[in-house]
Amino acid sequence: MENDRRNAPLFWSVIVGVVLVDVVTKAIAVYALVPQRIPREVIGEYLRFTLVYNPGAAFGLHLGDKSRWIFTILTIGALYILAKLYRTTRPGDWSRTLALALVCAGAIGNLIDRLRSPLGVVDFIDIGLSPDLRWWTFNVADMAVSTGAFMLAWVLWGEEKAEGVQQAQAAQLSSKPTEI
Numbered sequence: 747m748e749n750d751r752r753n754a755p756l757f758w759s760v761i762v763g764v765v766l767v768d769v770v771t772k773a774i775a776v777y778a779l780v781p782q783r784i785p786r787e788v789i790g791e792y793l794r795f796t797l798v799y800n801p802g803a804a805f806g807l808h809l810g811d812k813s814r815w816i817f818t819i820l821t822i823g824a825l826y827i828l829a830k831l832y833r834t835t836r837p838g839d840w841s842r843t844l845a846l847a848l849v850c851a852g853a854i855g856n857l858i859d860r861l862r863s864p865l866g867v868v869d870f871i872d873i874g875l876s877p878d879l880r881w882w883t884f885n886v887a888d889m890a891v892s893t894g895a896f897m898l899a900w901v902l903w904g905e906e907k908a909e910g911v912q913q914a915q916a917a918q919l920s921s922k923p924t925e926i
Contacts, residue, residue, distance in 0.1 A: 848894025
């Protein structure tokens with residue numbers, strides 16, 4: 747439980763901050779970018795704001811009429827697993843704490859949209875090189891999930907690598923003959 751308290755200020759401030767920015771930017775997009783699917787150039791074709799509602803998940807993944815509820819349940823399950831990972835985080839492990847907070851915040855931001863509207867998650871950031879060569883439209887929550895997931899993979903890989911080194915050192919020490 748001490749782990750939770752020591753890492754809590756970073757964890758909760760990132761979650762609250764990202765969710766607030768996500769909710770506010772989505773509200774602005776819904777208000778200012780109507781009608782939907784009409785691109786507004788910010789930096790030429792490279793950055794546009796285009797309001798779209800995504801009833802599925804990342805990268806346009808859609809599972810039919812029940813997508814909203816399937817992804818709601820999957821998100822709640824993922825948040826449960828992330829909470830368990832957070833509880834096992836060592837005190838002062840800021841990179842792991844930050845990574846988990848970003849993923850949780852993004853998941854919560856998009857979960858709010860799924861619960862609030864049958865239209866789906868509000869996406870509005872539209873980047874690309876040309877009208878025909880574009881990335882999927884996304885939002886602040888998506889950026890948090892993507893960044894946090896990359897960071898978490900990096901952190902967990904580093905932990906696994908360090909554990910392997912420790913095991914090799916322990917094996918090496920145990921194989922040395924004892925001197926009398």
